[in-house]
Amino acid sequence: MLRVWNIARNSGATITFYASEEILNILQRIIKKANIDAEFIIMNNWKDGEQTATQLKDNEGLIILMAKREWNHTFRKCDLSLSFLISI
Numbered sequence: 802m803l804r805v806w807n808i809a810r811n812s813g814a815t816i817t818f819y820a821s822e823e824i825l826n827i828l829q830r831i832i833k834k835a836n837i838d839a840e841f842i843i844m845n846n847w848k849d850g851e852q853t854a855t856q857l858k859d860n861e862g863l864i865i866l867m868a869k870r871e872w873n874h875t876f877r878k879c880d881l882s883l884s885f886l887i888s889i
Contacts, residue, residue: 805864809837819844819853 809816815838825841
């Protein structure tokens, strides 16, 4: 996350975070201490993420933070999404 914060701070770009409501609440508390522009959008499943990835514009980037491999229930869905991203 520190690298994402540094990208936002050094570039002056607005970072849009897509995550569950629980994670976004944590990020919003952290943002109060950091001086970056950020938007927060609730993403309930990986399909939402895939749809967002297909709608990126030429001047936008995508950073995905993955779960640890030990989190097997999440990793399978992450793996499917990575296959999707490679295909676009």
